[in-house]
Amino acid sequence: MNTCTKPIPFETLTALWTGELSEAEAAAVEEHVFACDECSEAFDRFAKLAIGLRDFIPIVISHAHRARLVSEGTRICNTPVEAGHTARARFCDKVDLLVHELIADLSGVDSVDLELSSPDGKTRLLLERVPFDAEAGELLVACQRHYEGMFAGDPIMRVYAVQAGKRRHVGEYIVEHAWR
Amino acid sequence: MLAWISVENAAERNVCERYANRIRAYALRHLRNSSAAQDLVQHVLLAVLSALREGRVENPASLDAYVLGTCRNAVMDMQRREARQRRIAERAALELPEGFEPAWVGVDRVRLENCLRELGSRERTVVLETFVEDRDAEEIGRALKLTSGNVRVIRHRALLQLQVCMDGGQV
Numbered sequence: 001m002n003t004c005t006k007p008i009p010f011e012t013l014t015a016l017w018t019g020e021l022s023e024a025e026a027a028a029v030e031e032h033v034f035a036c037d038e039c040s041e042a043f044d045r046f047a048k049l050a051i052g053l054r055d056f057i058p059i060v061i062s063h064a065h066r067a068r069l070v071s072e073g074t075r076i077c078n079t080p081v082e083a084g085h086t087a088r089a090r091f092c093d094k095v096d097l098l099v100h101e102l103i104a105d106l107s108g109v110d111s112v113d114l115e116l117s118s119p120d121g122k123t124r125l126l127l128e129r130v131p132f133d134a135e136a137g138e139l140l141v142a143c144q145r146h147y148e149g150m151f152a153g154d155p156i157m158r159v160y161a162v163q164a165g166k167r168r169h170v171g172e173y174i175v176e177h178a179w180r
Numbered sequence: 181m182l183a184w185i186s187v188e189n190a191a192e193r194n195v196c197e198r199y200a201n202r203i204r205a206y207a208l209r210h211l212r213n214s215s216a217a218q219d220l221v222q223h224v225l226l227a228v229l230s231a232l233r234e235g236r237v238e239n240p241a242s243l244d245a246y247v248l249g250t251c252r253n254a255v256m257d258m259q260r261r262e263a264r265q266r267r268i269a270e271r272a273a274l275e276l277p278e279g280f281e282p283a284w285v286g287v288d289r290v291r292l293e294n295c296l297r298e299l300g301s302r303e304r305t306v307v308l309e310t311f312v313e314d315r316d317a318e319e320i321g322r323a324l325k326l327t328s329g330n331v332r333v334i335r336h337r338a339l340l341q342l343q344v345c346m347d348g349g350q351v
Binding site: 010011014016017018019020030031033034035040041043044045046047048049050051052053054055056058061062064065127128129131146 | 199201202204205206208209212214217244245247248286287289290292293296301302305307308310311312313316317324332335336339340342343346347
């Protein structure tokens with residue numbers, strides 16, 4: 001493998017992938033990558049990371065992301081969940097992803113946080129600034145098969161809204177999962 | 181002119197091994213789709229091998245540029261005619277040198293999930309908004325009340341941390 005005398009900086013790879021280089025700059029980077037073993041390895045590693053992130057399904061997804069997953073063939077079972085009520089969802093063989101639609105009045109809020117905790121409170125996960133749709137009044141929790149066992153029991157999902165610098169509790173949501 | 185046919189398997193295998201990952205990374209950036217990228221690897225390798233067999237690559241030193249040019253044309257072609265991808269893949273699968281599989285292992289998703297959890301909340305949001313939601317620095321900056329310059333700095337540091345974490349190193 002040749003050693004590169006002018007390795008491509010990580011910032012340049014990021015800019016290339018996020019479309020922030022001009023056409024001429026991007027072409028120059030790609031030409032270098034094709035001729036350089038060291039930079040082609042770095043480019044390949046970054047490509048894996050970038051495409052892994054692109055295909056990553058976070059715990060909370062946007063409505064646009066759900067639409068994209070559906071268009072790509074992901075089989076989704078949507079379950080509306082009201083605050084203070086327990087809903088049920090089943091991960092049968094024909095489902096790739098469960099989406100819990102947490103219904104909440106989110107009009108006018110700046111950002112939304114979601115806290116997941118096990119019923120005994122020993123395991124907690126706080127997700128800040130998650131995607132939400134104020135117009136639809138929904139927060140979409142994407143539940144994946146490998147989440148089984150992440151919490152001891154079905155987690156309690158607590159939604160918090162941040163508005164004008166103040167954080168308020170919106171509601172608690174529970175979904176009873178059948179994993180097969 | 182290269183005598184590729186007389187050393188067909190070894191020479192062609194070398195070409196495949198040298199360029200498969202480069203072509204795939206290029207395709208991932210332009211097509212943003214793993215299976216389409218895989219199809220492109222096969223298509224480009226096949227086109228390059230055909231050109232070598234037919235003596236259309238006169239100078240071995242220009243092979244890098246030839247492969248990149250073939251990639252550019254193929255990506256434009258694929259973007260124009262997505263439905264053609266499947267046929268290209270099927271043909272390439274039949275005609276590539278026996279035994280060569282341009283295999284590619286994507287990221288370990290569970291590891292990626294764990295590495296993302298190690299990021300700060302704002303860093304994670306910036307990364308996910310960039311790659312999952314396909315938002316640019318200006319849009320993210322408006323949502324997070326940051327300048328686009330700040331978003332770029334946060335994104336760069338977060339990606340570097342993720343890359344190190346994914347490579348198994350210390351952050």
